[in-house]
Amino acid sequence: MSDVTAISAGTFHNLALKADGPVIAWGYDAVELTAVPAAAMSDVTAVAAGLHSLALKADGSVIAWGDNSYGQATVPAAAMSDVTAISAGGGHSLAIRSQPAPAPVFGATSPPALATVSEPYSYTFTASENPTFTVGSGTLPDGLTLSPEGVLSGTPTREDDFTFTAVATGSTRTTAETAPITIKADEVPVFVEDSPPASTSKGVAYAYTFQAVGNSVSYSVTAGTLPAGLKRPEFVGDS
Incomplete structure (x- = not known):
């Protein structure tokens, strides 16, 4: 066996993690300790063995198999995301979760409520956490676009009242959304x-x-x- 990056020894079995992601298991298999599930055959970053087996996936979720006499192989919802480390005991499991980044917070200003047809319009949304900006609900004025950097710009092409919300999405998929914004586009x-x-x-x-x-x-x-x-x-x- 080669290209092994991590190992763990349980009570009756052993686990080895290969560099390309799959888990290899061997030893006593009375409770399917060595029956590695398909979900643990790729994108695994860490393994842990006790009376059961744990695998930590690259997306922060945990896979468990083997003896479940004490519920140690039943992964709770809280351990299905943002996990950074795992450990397997005889009849229990441990997982450490990362602290999620806070949701973005929009700046205090709002875009100008009036726009003029055929004249350039520009406003830049600001928010904490360096987010990506998108339109949440509603419709932008015809001729305007919102860039991922938060720049609302363009040249209005039609008179009307347009109502929309802007959404800021942070690096950990946390989001914030503005209250409805109305821009009135008028002819000169x-x-x-x-x-x-x-x-x-x-x-x-x-x-x-x-x-x-x-x-x-x-x-x-x-x-x-x-x-x-x-x-x-x-x-x-x-x-």
Whole structure:
């Protein structure tokens, strides 16, 4: 026999682990101590022998066979994942589990709730544990995508309200999910006329109503100063 990486001696039998993963067993076989199950013929990283046999798989699960007079060969659910070490006694078994990594925690900010059709949009989700990001439920705005790094970007192509959740998945498959996020995609408003009359006289009533085509259009002054006596939103008053 060659390429053996680990061995264990039980009360009546022996176990050897080969480099390519299978377990070899020999000795007294009154309770099928040497009847290695198929699940222990590959991807095994450690073995332990007592009155029964244990094999630790690469995925962190435990395989047991042989004498089960005291339940030592009945693997509990808690030993079916994240196990890093095993030991077999005469009538009992031991397993050490790793401490699972904490679930990701999303950052405090949220993506902008408004987007404009035909204009670039970008937001980056952040979360602890260096996770991978995916869309959980709902639908992203048409034209936007979410990258595994958490970048929500693209150019919206259609007006509507879009609701979705983002999921962050950590290295040990722990996950976190945002509350539902709604992004409203609107067309850019288009003014019907170019501008109000360019001149007026002091003391003469002046009125002009801006008109624009679009959903939920509002008006504001973003630069400069209105003439004294005029007010928003329609630019009416005495000049």
